[in-house]
C-alpha cells in the first residue's frame with residue numbers, strides 16, 4: 001500500500017490526499033487550505049471552513065510560510081495562524097509548506113500551543129530535522145529524497161514513526177520515492193509501507209483507509 005499524503009494530481013489509487021485548495025473533489029481524500037502564496041485576501045477562509053466538515057476532508061493544507069515567494073510575511077502569518085486555529089477547532093492535522101521560515105513557524109506553533117499533528121511537506125532542510133523532530137513535527141519527503149545526499153543522510157536518522165512520503169506536484173511516481181526511502185532505512189518495502197500506514201492512521205484519523 002503506497003500512501004501518498006500530499007499530491008496535486010488526482011491519482012488512480014485512492015490512497016492519496018489530494019491538495020484541493022478550496023473545492024472538494026468528486027471522490028477520495030483531500031486537504032483544504034490557503035497556500036502562503038495566496039495569503040491575500042483572507043475572505044477565502046470562510047470558503048475553506050465550509051469544506052472542513054466534508055467527510056473526505058482529512059487535513060488542512062497546504063498552509064504555512066514562505067520567505068521567497070508570496071505576499072509580505074506578516075500577511076502570511078495572519079493566514080497561517082487562522083488556519084492553525086481552524087485545525088484546532090475541527091481537530092484536523094495540518095500539512096505545512098515552509099520555506100526559509102522555520103524560526104517563525106516554530107514560534108507561532110509554540111505561541112498557539114497547538115497539539116494537532118503538524119506535517120512539514122516536501123521537507124528538504126536536513127540541518128533542521130533534529131530540531132523539528134524534538135518539537136514534535138512529522139516530516140514528509142518527496143522527490144528531493146532521490147537526489148539530495150545530505151537529506152538522505154538525515155533521513156536515515158529520522159524516527160520511522162515521524163515519516164510520511166508524497167509526490168507533491170512532481171511527475172515522479174510515489175512507488176519510486178518508497179523504494180528510495182526503504183533502501184535508505186534498510187527496510188523491506190513491506191516494512192516501510194506498514195510503518196507509514198500506521199503513521200497515517202494515527203495522524204489522519206478522519207481518513208477511512210481500512
Ligand SMILES: [Zn+2]
Nearest residue numbers: 019062168169
Ligand atoms: Zn504541494
